[in-house]
Amino acid sequence: MLADLEEFRPHIKLKPAVVREFxxxxxFDFDAYQWQAIEALLEGQSVLVAAxxxxxKTLVADFAIELALSTKSRAFYTTPIKALSNQKFRDLVELHxxxxxxxxxxxxxxxxxxxxxxxxxxxxxxxxxxxxxxxxEVAWVILDEVHYLADRSRGAxxxxxxxxxxxxVGVVCLSATVSNAEEFGSWLDSIRGxxxxxxxxxxxxxxxxxxxxxGRIIDLFDSDTGALSLKLIRYADxxxxxxxxxxxxxxxxxxxxxxxxxxxxxxQADGLLPAIYFIFSRAGCxxxxxxxxxxxxxxxxxxxxxxxxxxxxxxxxxxxxxxxxxxxIELEKTESLLEPADLAVLGWPxxxxxxxxxxxxHHAGMIPAFKELVEKLFIDGLIEVVFATETLAxxxxxPARSVVIEELDKFDGTSHVTLTPGEFTQLTGRxxxxxxxxxxxxxxxxxxxxEAGWVGSLASARTFPLKSRFRPDYNMSINxxxxxxxxxxxxxxxxxxxxxxxxxxxxxxxxxxxxxxQQFDKVLAFLTQLEYLEVDGDEASINPSxxxxxxxxxxxxxxxxEAIRLGIFDGLPPAGIAAVASCVVYEPRRxxxxxxxxxxxxxxxxxxxxxxxxxxxxxEEESRAGLSFTKPIEAGLSRVTWRWxxxxxxxxxLETDEFTAGDFFRWMRQTIDVVRQIARASSGTxxxxxxxxxxxxxDRGIVSMxxxx
Numbered sequence: 001m002l003a004d005l006e007e008f009r010p011h012i013k014l015k016p017a018v019v020r021e022f023x024x025x026x027x028f029d030f031d032a033y034q035w036q037a038i039e040a041l042l043e044g045q046s047v048l049v050a051a052x053x054x055x056x057k058t059l060v061a062d063f064a065i066e067l068a069l070s071t072k073s074r075a076f077y078t079t080p081i082k083a084l085s086n087q088k089f090r091d092l093v094e095l096h097x098x099x100x101x102x103x104x105x106x107x108x109x110x111x112x113x114x115x116x117x118x119x120x121x122x123x124x125x126x127x128x129x130x131x132x133x134x135x136x137e138v139a140w141v142i143l144d145e146v147h148y149l150a151d152r153s154r155g156a157x158x159x160x161x162x163x164x165x166x167x168x169v170g171v172v173c174l175s176a177t178v179s180n181a182e183e184f185g186s187w188l189d190s191i192r193g194x195x196x197x198x199x200x201x202x203x204x205x206x207x208x209x210x211x212x213x214x215g216r217i218i219d220l221f222d223s224d225t226g227a228l229s230l231k232l233i234r235y236a237d238x239x240x241x242x243x244x245x246x247x248x249x250x251x252x253x254x255x256x257x258x259x260x261x262x263x264x265x266x267x268q269a270d271g272l273l274p275a276i277y278f279i280f281s282r283a284g285c286x287x288x289x290x291x292x293x294x295x296x297x298x299x300x301x302x303x304x305x306x307x308x309x310x311x312x313x314x315x316x317x318x319x320x321x322x323x324x325x326x327x328x329i330e331l332e333k334t335e336s337l338l339e340p341a342d343l344a345v346l347g348w349p350x351x352x353x354x355x356x357x358x359x360x361x362h363h364a365g366m367i368p369a370f371k372e373l374v375e376k377l378f379i380d381g382l383i384e385v386v387f388a389t390e391t392l393a394x395x396x397x398x399p400a401r402s403v404v405i406e407e408l409d410k411f412d413g414t415s416h417v418t419l420t421p422g423e424f425t426q427l428t429g430r431x432x433x434x435x436x437x438x439x440x441x442x443x444x445x446x447x448x449x450x451e452a453g454w455v456g457s458l459a460s461a462r463t464f465p466l467k468s469r470f471r472p473d474y475n476m477s478i479n480x481x482x483x484x485x486x487x488x489x490x491x492x493x494x495x496x497x498x499x500x501x502x503x504x505x506x507x508x509x510x511x512x513x514x515x516x517x518q519q520f521d522k523v524l525a526f527l528t529q530l531e532y533l534e535v536d537g538d539e540a541s542i543n544p545s546x547x548x549x550x551x552x553x554x555x556x557x558x559x560x561x562e563a564i565r566l567g568i569f570d571g572l573p574p575a576g577i578a579a580v581a582s583c584v585v586y587e588p589r590r591x592x593x594x595x596x597x598x599x600x601x602x603x604x605x606x607x608x609x610x611x612x613x614x615x616x617x618x619x620e621e622e623s624r625a626g627l628s629f630t631k632p633i634e635a636g637l638s639r640v641t642w643r644w645x646x647x648x649x650x651x652x653x654l655e656t657d658e659f660t661a662g663d664f665f666r667w668m669r670q671t672i673d674v675v676r677q678i679a680r681a682s683s684g685t686x687x688x689x690x691x692x693x694x695x696x697x698x699d700r701g702i703v704s705m706x707x708x709x
Contacts, residue, residue: 018070033200034059040196048173050181051200053429057174064140064172073139078121080148089118107673125157126553128164129479146173155469178466187500205432206439209459228456236452261295272441273384275402280410282365285387289354289361299358299384345651358384362392365660393426402441403431421461468498472520475557478550486540526625551681556584568610574694575645576604579638585670586637596635600642608635645697668703
């Protein structure tokens with residue numbers, strides 16, 4: 001393989017030791033783009049690698065980590081979601097050993113001083129703002145899934161890191177294929193100095209796109225001409241004529257769900273399993289699993305069933321091999337999770353029965369232990385079908401022989417919207433296992449009302465543009481001023497990718513170019529009005545309340561800062577603090593009627609009412625200032641949080657169908673994160689101690705599993 005590198009770049013002066021050691025750990029040939037990235041890293045250059053899902057981009061990150069270790073430096077690996085952080089943490093522990101790898105996800109801290117630390121992206125941003133010395137020994141920062149920069153609510157975090165990291169730190173940006181990778185690379189070059197942009201649009205496993213029609217699967221495109229299949233065009237035209245003659249007008253109706261069984265049987269007959277079957281509904285995934293059981297689908301041999309039984313039994317203690325030595329300490333937390341009543345409410349009997357047949361679900365409504373078990377069994381080749389929501393396509397490494405996309409629209413929380421080309425590409429990117437499959441299959445389930453031409457254009461689109469979502473909010477603004485001063489903070493804004501895109505656009509007007517600075521000035525004026533800082537010309541100083549705000553990294557940062565300042569948390573018992581904090585993280589899946597609902601007993605209920613009034617007043621003041629950051633609070637989780645903190649059992653918490661165990665887990669972890677932030681912001685006060693106690697009270701049972709990796 002070293003010869004391959006010499007052939008690819010004969011002029012490279014290799015560092016044989018680090019390269020040979022890296023290559024020796026991998027029993028496969030590297031692609032040209034990977035060698036190109038290795039060359040750049042050897043020369044100390046940062047890289048942007050844009051390539052399809054499953055193309056092996058993480059190999060580049062792994063080499064950057066190897067370089068850091070070879071020079072006794074550190075490497076930070078950031079991901080956009082905790083599930084991906086957890087998976088990468090386990091992968092790196094297996095590769096480098098437990099003692100050399102740490103994990104930081106906001107609510108979990110494992111060996112933070114290790115030479116390799118995996119973390120969520122927000123954690124690194126917060127570290128940079130809090131103490132730049134935390135990256136003093138870091139040689140490389142990997143920004144995995146950097147195309148998240150286009151995320152409406154979180155994208156700014158990636159830009160903040162890229163801008164604020166010290167120039168001596170190298171960055172490895174890993175992105176999906178985007179249509180403006182060169183533009184993004186140019187911006188990176190302008191911010192961080194020379195950077196090598198590497199684009200590889202070739203899928204590692206070719207994709208064969210097909211369509212399911214009743215009783216058969218046909219090609220979406222003609223294999224000879226590449227044009228849309230005539231069979232599909234004729235079928236769609238026939239449906240359209242029939243619909244018009246029978247009903248008139250436009251009619252869209254989904255076919256019965258019994259097609260799921262037919263589709264899986266067709267895939268099995270054609271040797272196209274394992275498959276990930278995407279259904280954009282948690283309830284739909286669970287219903288599909290139950291339907292498969294009712295229809296007696298079974299994809300495992302007796303030998304495979306025995307292997308699954310072993311995994312299931314091992315899973316019941318919810319510990320990894322590395323944690324076995326801590327089992328005596330953790331037994332008390334684990335015990336409640338193993339009780340039959342809790343397992344029953346989690347749906348364990350049906351879930352484990354489906355696993356034994358090679359069938360599973362994977363969605364955010366499940367607790368992490370169940371999802372991780374599915375991932376392990378699938379990777380081990382013991383699961384043949386996973387009914388999953390689109391979250392499985394974001395980062396978690398679970399390639400399949402085939403993917404099935406049941407619908408081409410989804411509910412976004414407000415209305416049904418069609419999939420974008422980027423979303424479609426993300427889903428189909430899971431089709432095809434490198435080194436196993438000669439080609440992957442993407443199956444679109446045909447529905448009445450679909451237009452053949454539109455489906456063809458969606459499936460043939462390969463890239464999407466990366467658009468900045470950067471805008472200065474309260475926490476960003478206060479931290480920039482705190483760390484850099486007013487004039488330098490304005491310079492930082494001018495260096496953002498958002499400003500770069502505006503400046504590069506031929507249609508940009510001076511008004512557009514001033515938007516970021518205007519937004520920043522609005523935020524500063526509002527914070528000055530609320531006495532969080534004082535501005536005098538080009539100078540600004542942070543008040544004590546501003547220091548509190550700088551420690552609060554949530555969407556409701558200013559609301560929490562005001563609540564701390566006004567004493568809303570003062571005098572509350574720890575369980576009450578947790579209940580009030582839950583009001584800023586809870587997002588009901590059903591539309592809220594605006595009422596606070598049933599609240600915990602006094603004095604907690606009065607504190608929640610006071611928080612709601614503060615929230616309403618703050619939003620009114622924001623509106624007058626031309627801002628809109630603060631959201632209405634939702635108190636629907638407060639009583640549940642209060643009961644959980646006071647010892648309620650899981651079966652009691654989930655006795656209604658208001659939310660799932662996975663939702664409960666996630667909201668409790670977010671609540672723990674918020675109360676710990678309040679503790680840090682209230683250092684040296686009784687509130688700090690009460691917040692830390694509140695975190696302990698709710699960090700039990702399935703909630704404590706976040707730290708059990």
